[in-house]
Amino acid sequence: MELEAMKALAMAIAAGVGVLGPGIGIGLLAGKALEAIGRNPEAAGKVQATMFIGIAFVEALAIFALVVAFVIKFA
Secondary structure, eight states: OOHHHHHHHHHHHHHHHHHHHHHHHHHHHHHHHHHHHHHOGGGHHHHHHHHHHHHHHHHHHHHHHHHHHHHHHHO
16 A cells, blocks of 8 residues: 555544544533523523633644644655
8 A cells, every 4th residue: 555545544434433523522511501501591691602612722722632633644
């Protein structure tokens, strides 16, 4: 297998696995936030703000995974 093909395969694996975890995490986070808002609608503002902060942190992990994937591909 050639080096460029191996780099492309490694990039695909790194991006796929690196985005899988944050995708599951965001789904769980949003689901639990909706449950919390359903149980206590008065706290919707606080729950939403905390949810968006959590989503931003989880999304940062996905961006780091994509950066690593591009470094593998082009370095």
